[in-house]
Amino acid sequence: MAPPPDEQEFQRWLEQHRSILFKVARTYCRDEDDRQDLLQEMLVQLWQALPRYDPARAAASTWVYRVALNTAISFHRRHAGRRAARVPLPPELPQLPDAEALEREQQLRQLEQFIEELRELDKALMLLYLENKSHADIADILGISVSNVATKVSRIKEQLRQRFARQTA
Amino acid sequence: MEPDELQYLWQQARPFPADQALPPRPADRPSLTRVLGPLRPAKLLGVVVGLAWVVAIDALLYHVWAVASPFFLVSAVVQVLLTKLMIGLYLYQLMLVQRVDVGHSVVAVQRRVARLRTSSLWVVRLGFLQLPAWATFFWTERLLREASPLQLAGLLIPALLFALAAGWLFVHVRYENRHQRWFQLLFRGPEWDPILRAMHLLEQTEDYQREVPAPGRR
Structure with a gap:
């Protein structure tokens, strides 16, 4: 030991x-x-x-x-x-100085809500993607191939795109 | 909003709190406490009651060995052996889970932990094997000799049904059958949630290990 x-x-x-x-x-x-x-x-x-x-x-x-x-x-x-x-x-929004900051905060809350709903491993992938880790680093941390990381990241980006398109629609 | 914009927004708006201190590291616990620590009170109580039960049955067997009916002795020995095996297996799995090296890659570690957790189904399968012992422990030679055909059927049919059910459940209660309706009915309720959650995680690790071509490469 x-x-x-x-x-x-x-x-x-x-x-x-x-x-x-x-x-x-x-x-x-x-x-x-x-x-x-x-x-x-x-x-x-x-x-x-x-x-x-x-x-x-x-x-x-x-x-x-x-x-x-x-x-x-x-x-x-x-x-x-x-x-x-x-x-x-219920989500409480802090007093924010302007409309742009308020919108940014709302988008972040939507993003956090999206992450909250993800499965455990998808959460990990999402965090690594948001932290701008390279595919090689993500592959090393998760223990999957780089090509598999590329597939999963593109899948999760597509989910994000759809989610935010729905929210703004 | 595009994902890359969200990525930028995340990094800008959720910076690491530079002034925030980490909580103090708790003191190391002795290894037995480390193994039993994550157990919920109900499960810990289950292990304690199980241990008390095997001690009591062992003591009973020791005292009545010379005078008890062979049916009682065989049933009690089978029951107590299986209970010991269940408790031992359960504690061994818990110990293996605690010993998994969390410094290995995430999918591999989670797969190993989930596999160990779902192997708790082995404990359940062994539990089902006890069923016939509950239908035979009160039999005596005199009871069988003097019973009418109807009474005899009343003794043998439940024992036979229990044996068939035990064999069938022992063979079929396994991860591969998790989507079957009977399986979901049998393992419904909060006490089975950890195993079901481990199964979901196992499915996720299988999904992550499966090589799927990227959308543009099909």
Whole structure:
């Protein structure tokens, strides 16, 4: 069994990659309490998995994405019942200075609603696409071929196009 | 709005919160707590009650071994062995799920976890194999010797039906039959949700691993 990582080394890792954790947590949890629980679980998984990380096999950010996404998908599946039991609150739009900003915020909320309705693996793909990851990176994180990534991305872009066309119609 | 515009909008309007701190990392838990931790209270209670049950039946068998009817002994031994196997298999699967390396690619990890979760169906299948034991444990040689033909039929027919049902369910309760109506009726309710969700995830991983040509390449 590999020894546990050094606490300082771990903190350095977190500092470099914590944006990935926040992004993944935000994609899978809209509720703030759930998001905090998920972030804690990601930290535990990263801490436990770090001694097994091999830089020769995957870039650090790829590996962090994998750990974060795997943890989020398992968390999402485990808490599906809890989420379903909640009554969704009506969306409250903050006071925004102008109509353009308001429209942008509405589009973002529609996008988040679209992501919320996606299946677990599609959520991961969508996040990686929105973060402008290359097809090669997405293939590496998800573990599918680059050509398959191209197919899935074009499929999900088509869904997005249809969804936003419907919303504006 | 075009997807690429949405991509730009997402990156601009949802930046990473630079000033937000991560929550503290919880302390490491001992390995047994790690395995049992994710169990819901009802399932944990199920494991505890199951363990108490096998201990009680083992104790009973030990004390009545010399005097009990062979039908009771065989039925109880079969029942208790299958229960031990079910509990052991369930805990072993939980342990394997906890040991999956989350640093591997997402589809591979989720496929492995979903496969392990759906293999809980093995526990259910073993449970069905216990059915005939419940129809025979109270038989005695005297009961069979002195029973009228009608009473005998009342004993044998349920045992036979239970045995047939157990065999059929043992063979047919499997992932491949998840879309059958009888399967969905049998596994309806919140207690089966984790297995059904794992099945949905397994379907997703199969979909992701299936190579489909891009729309322009057909």
